[in-house]
Amino acid sequence: MRLLILLMLVSLFCGCRLFSRPADNMNDPFVQEMMKNAAVKEIRFKGKIWRVCMKDSTYATIGETMYVDERMWKLSVENRVATRLRSLIIHESMHTSRQLRAGVAFWMICYFTSTTFRWEEEKVAYEVEWRAEMVAGETYTDEDYEFFAREVSGAVYHGMTTHDEAYRFMKETIVKLQEERKKK
Ligand SMILES: [Zn+2]
Numbered sequence: 235m236r237l238l239i240l241l242m243l244v245s246l247f248c249g250c251r252l253f254s255r256p257a258d259n260m261n262d263p264f265v266q267e268m269m270k271n272a273a274v275k276e277i278r279f280k281g282k283i284w285r286v287c288m289k290d291s292t293y294a295t296i297g298e299t300m301y302v303d304e305r306m307w308k309l310s311v312e313n314r315v316a317t318r319l320r321s322l323i324i325h326e327s328m329h330t331s332r333q334l335r336a337g338v339a340f341w342m343i344c345y346f347t348s349t350t351f352r353w354e355e356e357k358v359a360y361e362v363e364w365r366a367e368m369v370a371g372e373t374y375t376d377e378d379y380e381f382f383a384r385e386v387s388g389a390v391y392h393g394m395t396t397h398d399e400a401y402r403f404m405k406e407t408i409v410k411l412q413e414e415r416k417k418k
Contacts, residue, residue, distance in 0.1 A: 243339050247296065253281035254301055259311055268319050273327035273334070279304035292390055295326040297338045317370040325363035329355065353394045356386065361407055368411055379404045 257277035259265055269275075275298040280288070288294070290303040300323070310319045332355060333341040344351040360382075364374075383401035386394060395403075 239343060243342060246342070250294070250296060250299075250301060251278070253283045254278040255281070257302070257304075257307065259308065262311060264314060264316075265311055268316070268323055272323050273330035274298055274300045274323055276300070277302060277307070279307070289390060293322065293326060295329045295333075296342070297333060298330055300326045300330075317367055317372060320370070321363045321366040324366045325359045328359040328362050332358070349392070349394050352391060356391070356394065357403060357407075360404070361411075364404075364407060365411055365414075368408075368415060374404075374408050379408075 255278060257265075257279055260269075260277065265277075269277075274295060278299055278301050280290075280294075280301045280303055284301070290306060294301040309315075336344075341355075345355060346352075364372075379401050382404045383397045386400045387397040
């Protein structure tokens with residue numbers, strides 16, 4: 235059993251690297267600005283094979299490497315979508331920091347086998363993502379809560395949480411962050 239888990243992890247790490255290539259716009263000053271002080275250090279473009287199990291809009295981070303869809307990444311960079319890109323990198327960097335602290339392999343096992351663990355990890359990552367967006371002036375509506383609730387309770391995260399729980403989490407977190415900002 236232990237060997238099987240080890241084999242699965244090794245193929246996951248090797249597979250991700252093998253079926254991806256380094257982002258070719260890392261020297262763009264805008265990209266460098268976005269990556270400043272981030273725990274994520276490397277961006278790689280997902281190969282077409284990733285589409286078998288993952289939507290283009292889904293990002294994956296293993297250790298200090300973040301895997302992105304080339305078209306979507308380049309579109310964000312060309313259009314200088316700073317807030318969204320920065321908050322995304324902050325979200326994934328939270329995963330990186332916590333993976334490095336827990337041990338990447340151990341974190342991965344927990345993430346793929348426990349829906350509770352997965353939801354807890356996503357909650358801390360979404361919180362820092364929204365905090366960064368709010369600092370940049372972003373506001374949210376019921377429609378955003380609904381979109382988020384549908385996304386994280388859907389197939390992408392494989393039954394990580396329910397729609398209502400996710401909706402409540404986002405609403406409560408946004409209120410908490412608004413209070414936090416008022417105090418400053
Ligand atoms: Zn995440």
